[in-house]
Amino acid sequence: LIKEQEKTERQEAVRRERELRNQQLLE
Structure with a gap:
């Protein structure tokens, strides 16, 4: 479960x- 959560957060x-x-590129 922790690995999945870390993957989603990343x-x-x-x-x-x-x-x-x-x-930034648009500005």
């Missing part, structure tokens, strides 16, 4: 970083 973190990068 995926969300990567997704947030990608969104932040996209916003």
